[in-house]
Amino acid sequence: MTVTAALPSPRWPEDALRLNAVCPYYTMFPLDFPLQQLAAHPETTRVLDPFCGRGTTLYAARLAELPSVGIDINPVAVAIAQAKLIRVTPGAVVRLARQILGGGMQGEVPEGEFWQWCYERETLRELVTLREALLGMTTPTAAMLRAILLGILHGPRNKNLPSYLSNQMPRTYASKPAYAVKFWKKHGMEPVRVPALEVIERRAKRLLDAAPLPHGGRVYLGDSVETLNSLRQRFDLVVTSPPYYGMRTYVADQWLRSWFLGGPADVPYGTQGQIARQPNQEAFIQALAEVWAATARRCRRGARLAIRFGALPSARTDPEKLLLTSLKEAKAGWIVKEVRQAGTPPKRTRQAEQFGKAGSAVDEIDVVAELIGLPR
Numbered sequence: 272m273t274v275t276a277a278l279p280s281p282r283w284p285e286d287a288l289r290l291n292a293v294c295p296y297y298t299m300f301p302l303d304f305p306l307q308q309l310a311a312h313p314e315t316t317r318v319l320d321p322f323c324g325r326g327t328t329l330y331a332a333r334l335a336e337l338p339s340v341g342i343d344i345n346p347v348a349v350a351i352a353q354a355k356l357i358r359v360t361p362g363a364v365v366r367l368a369r370q371i372l373g374g375g376m377q378g379e380v381p382e383g384e385f386w387q388w389c390y391e392r393e394t395l396r397e398l399v400t401l402r403e404a405l406l407g408m409t410t411p412t413a414a415m416l417r418a419i420l421l422g423i424l425h426g427p428r429n430k431n432l433p434s435y436l437s438n439q440m441p442r443t444y445a446s447k448p449a450y451a452v453k454f455w456k457k458h459g460m461e462p463v464r465v466p467a468l469e470v471i472e473r474r475a476k477r478l479l480d481a482a483p484l485p486h487g488g489r490v491y492l493g494d495s496v497e498t499l500n501s502l503r504q505r506f507d508l509v510v511t512s513p514p515y516y517g518m519r520t521y522v523a524d525q526w527l528r529s530w531f532l533g534g535p536a537d538v539p540y541g542t543q544g545q546i547a548r549q550p551n552q553e554a555f556i557q558a559l560a561e562v563w564a565a566t567a568r569r570c571r572r573g574a575r576l577a578i579r580f581g582a583l584p585s586a587r588t589d590p591e592k593l594l595l596t597s598l599k600e601a602k603a604g605w606i607v608k609e610v611r612q613a614g615t616p617p618k619r620t621r622q623a624e625q626f627g628k629a630g631s632a633v634d635e636i637d638v639v640a641e642l643i644g645l646p647r
């Protein structure tokens with residue numbers, strides 16, 4: 272078994288890594304994983320993540336001064352990942368927010384008990400105005416403001432200066448409305464006024480003051496296979512993590528962030544486009560095999576594919592067997608070089624730790640494969 276080179280973490284000061292934490296994403300992997308892969312493959316010229324989530328791989332590529340491409344089917348993931356490739360000043364973000372809020376109320380305030388309890392009245396009006404204005408904006412500054420707002424939309428209520436706009440809530444996923452209202456009522460937690468501009472200003476300064484230079488790249492919203500088939504670039508390092516088997520709730524768990532991006536003001540339960548929507552394990556293996564085959568078509572000979580994978584405990588499956596079968600089924604020239612438990616990073620940074628509410632996590636594995644043949 273090959274052991275991946277140790278992470279040269281002292282290369283980056285703590286504050287250069289902050290932008291990576293602009294917004295949590297359910298089942299994100301730790302930055303160490305792509306950084307270790309980049310350190311082990313210094314010959315890399317362009318990086319790909321076909322299931323990019325919040326863009327952790329893309330941020331690692333930026334730190335390593337490399338261009339990268341990310342693909343995800345979830346608009347929330349794409350909105351967060353886009354920020355990882357942008358450099359704007361905190362001042363520009365604050366100016367845009369001030370300009371939008373100074374332009375008067377826009378958009379329709381959603382109705383219902385959840386909204387009355389989740390945000391104080393004036394805070395909600397500000398949020399709705401920002402949402403409405405940003406829906407039509409595509410500039411880098413707007414993309415950064417959007418990602419910052421996704422990151423401050425919900426989270427715990429601090430004792431000191433507020434960091435989040437909502438009433439008490441988890442940061443990683445949005446509680447379901449009926450549950451949240453019951454919780455707030457039971458604990459007598461009325462929403463308090465949180466001025467959006469103040470939180471944006473504090474957060475922008477913290478995240479952007481020491482952000483490293485970007486090195487190019489792009490994030491695509493869409494299905495991995497379809498998007499890969501439309502790309503022209505070639506990659507020599509792929510670092511990715513497909514949805515864990517049994518994990519179908521990416522959109523439902525992020526429903527409040529989905530609303531902010533233009534989605535409905537309630538929980539959408541669909542799994543449209545999600546690869547894990549497959550009815551059974553065989554279909555899931557086939558769907559993954561297609562992704563590895565499409566990835567191979569966009570890679571150079573000798574390219575590395577590093578995959579972190581696991582399964583929900585409720586799925587009762589062997590994630591290692593499932594993943595290795597999918598690579599074999601791809602018939603694309605991927606030769607497995609390394610299989611190991613993803614136990615190297617400290618336990619608390621493991622991706623499966625975030626499955627807390629789904630029960631205790633099964634072991635995660637890291638698999639590294641090399642592209643030896645030319646894909647068909």
Ligand SMILES: C[S@@+](CC[C@H](N)C(=O)[O-])C[C@H]1O[C@@H](n2cnc3c(N)ncnc32)[C@H](O)[C@@H]1O
Binds near residue numbers: 296324344348514
């Ligand atoms: C385990 S997460 C990736 C997390 C990522 N490594 C990070 O650090 O944030 C898997 C991602 O795959 C995305 N996904 C699921 N089906 C997809 C598909 N058919 N095409 C592209 N992305 C898909 C999900 O939306 C989810 O964001």
